[in-house]
Amino acid sequence: MPGTPATDAPPPGDVRAGTLELRGVTKRYGPTLAVDDLSLTVPAGKVCVLIGPSGCGKTTALRMINRLIEPTAGEILIDGTDVRRRPAARLRREIGYVIQQVGLLPHLTVAQNVATVPRLLGWAKARVGPRVDELLALVGLPPGDYARRYPAELSGGQQQRVGLARALAGDPPLMLMDEPFSAVDPITRERLQTDFLRLHRAVPKTVVFVSHDIDEAVKMADVIAVMRAGRLVQFAPPAELLADPADEFVADFVGADRALKGLALTRLEDLDLPPAPTVRRGEAGGDVRDRVASGTLVPIGGAVLATGDDGHPLRWVPVAAIGDRVEATPGRTEPLLSPVTTLRDALSALFEAGASHGVVVDGAGRAVAVADVATIGGGLAAPAEKAGDA
Amino acid sequence: MPEIRWDWLQRHADDIQIMTVQHLEITGLSMALALAVALPVAVAVRNRRVPFAVAAGVADVLYTIPSLALFALLLPYTDIGRTPAVIGLAAYALSMIVRNTVVGLRGVPAVVRDAAVGQGLTPRQVLVRVELPLALPAIMTGVRLATVSTVGIATVAAFVGGGGLGELIWDKGIQREMFLTPILAGTVLTTALAIALDALLAGAQWLLTPWARRGRT
Amino acid sequence: MSPHDVWEAFNDPNLDGPGQLATHVRLSLIALAAATAAGVALGVAAAKLGGRWTAFMVVSVSNLGRTVPTFALMALVVALTSIGERPALAGLVLLGIPPVLLNAYTAVRGVDPAVTDAARGMGFTRLGVLTRVEIPLSLPLVFAGIRISAIQIVATAVLAAAVGAGGLGVLILAGLANSDDAVLLAGAVPTALLAVGTGLVLGLAQWLLTPRGLRPRTTSHTLAPHRTAPRPPEKDTP
Structure with missing residues (x-):
């Protein structure tokens, strides 16, 4: 697979990034609270990593943002507008969505997959083609080689690059990423993370990123939200989280050796x-x-x-x-x-x-x-x- | 061992041609009717346990009833001719198409559906653009099986005056003191028709599912 | 025409409905027994002894069996021999063999070698592996083949009347010939009930024979037993 994106240049035009705000968001399944009174704000253009053990509600929280799950209570605002003000399908077209198993449509080519949202948004054909090529180049897949392939002809890492391009295609102000790099081998993961960070610097979208890997969180995040049993335990920049865990749970989750790794990021x-x-x-x-x-x-x-x-x-x-x-x-x-x-x-x-x-x-x-x-x-x-x- | 009368076949070439066309018409009409009923039913029951069990159960019973008996059961309500044959054959094909379509639709990976919904596709768009195309190989399998069966069973249509190659076997053969030549000709032609239609549908499936024949390189 | 008329027609001494029903059942049972015995024997032998060529032949013969119309096949057998019960039976047996053969072959070939290996590793004897593992695992598929075969035989036995072998088809053909709906239904209704009953009983037996862990949630008709619905793309974790 190709190593790094062919270009780090931002796409032409203004990059849209929105502020995300969750206010008292709660999801109840019968007697159990999957997400309990979650409030946080992600400033425009920042990467927020939701982290916690499995079942802590991080994926549920993510899926409430694009209304794949409807909250029981609370509100979610993008640039101050409640997500429920718009039909769910329309809302989702303006929110990039990347998941662990990628979920490319296997019967469509790479180019057709990336073109999905622009076409749903009703873009003119003349505008979709160049956009697809530009995005494929941005994620490090030369369009000449990859545009006409089918997903089954790509490696896992390449599939996830297409997934990223697809999520960015409609120029969404917000991206949701659910453990996007955890189904690939460690070397590919490392490369995808680095490339994503570079991509994010070029195209600074607001990103909510679910992870169970504290190393990944420290590396990717501007701010980390640690969740446990549906509740937000700590919401802090990575360094602060490592240095000053809010409680024993966070300290345990972060782990002593992980703290030391974080300490390596700073000099006296x-x-x-x-x-x-x-x-x-x-x-x-x-x-x-x-x-x-x-x-x-x-x-x-x-x-x-x-x-x-x-x-x-x-x-x-x-x-x-x-x-x-x-x-x-x-x-x-x-x-x-x-x-x-x-x-x-x-x-x-x-x-x-x-x-x-x-x-x-x-x-x-x-x-x-x-x-x-x-x-x-x-x-x-x-x-x-x-x-x-x- | 009685021998084949080629001169008889030559003399009746026009009749045989008409019967072959009739046979294709019966098969085509039956499959069209079966698809028109089975696809909407399959789509409607795909995500529900009990409705699916009911639909599949009814279709299975229809599939089990012997064709001649099924035609006979319809006769008090229709005239003799093509109608009872087409309805009966379509009923027979329902089970194969309904079951295969539902299995195909249920086989769409949950992540693909999730990703599609997450991109902002409406439920109808998910069905039309994602689920049905991905179920196509399974649906085509059902259609192929049903078509091959229908070509064969359509020979029974001759008993209820439906025409087709069954006439060659029944009217011209069995009823004329087991005259071998038309029976053999009918058998060979129906079998050839079944194989040809199956190959045709397999080719159509190949053309319709380009993604299925491209693996990782 | 009322249910009473149909009942009368069924019991009409000239048509002898009960007798035709008995003939129908007898013909079907004999044909099914013979087809099962031949199909299982050939299928197991092909699976255990045969190589690639055998596999090709098994699939080809079964596919041919699927495409040759059952009615035409029986008519052909009778035309080549003589009118009567025996040739009709031969036709029924011939069309009953392919489904059993193909399923028996596939079932025996399909038992996961890892499973038999594990069984042997746990200390099962060769006989133990056969009786405790291979047969229970093959049985559901073999039985599915027997069921398909039975349904086809019962259905085609209706047409045996057309070649002079008797059975419920006699009443249907008589009804058709005389445009007598009561006679027609006196043949068609018992035929339908017999076929549906056969399907249900064998279906239930098949379900009971399937180990709980192997019971499918949704079944489909398949071209070849191992090609079914599209599989999800394999996960990309090396």
């Missing part, structure tokens, strides 16, 4: 770290105590970091133990960290040294900051917000 320099509480060897004890009293020097666990004249850390000294002068012989300051150390490696170094905090030294070996476990964890939200503002 991305965090707002407190400056190292340094004192020079030979500095007067009274000066040190004045600085502590005025708040310009903040000891950690009652201790400050003694450095040599060159700023290199020597050892931690308790403030109470400082007499007239700071006296320090070289001692234990492990671990030493660098601004480009990833959070994952930083934590790993801290645990290895059995320390609660580490000294960050710059390129010249001067102590510039300290990083502790709490700061590393708490700072995870920052980079995601940065990405969100970009």
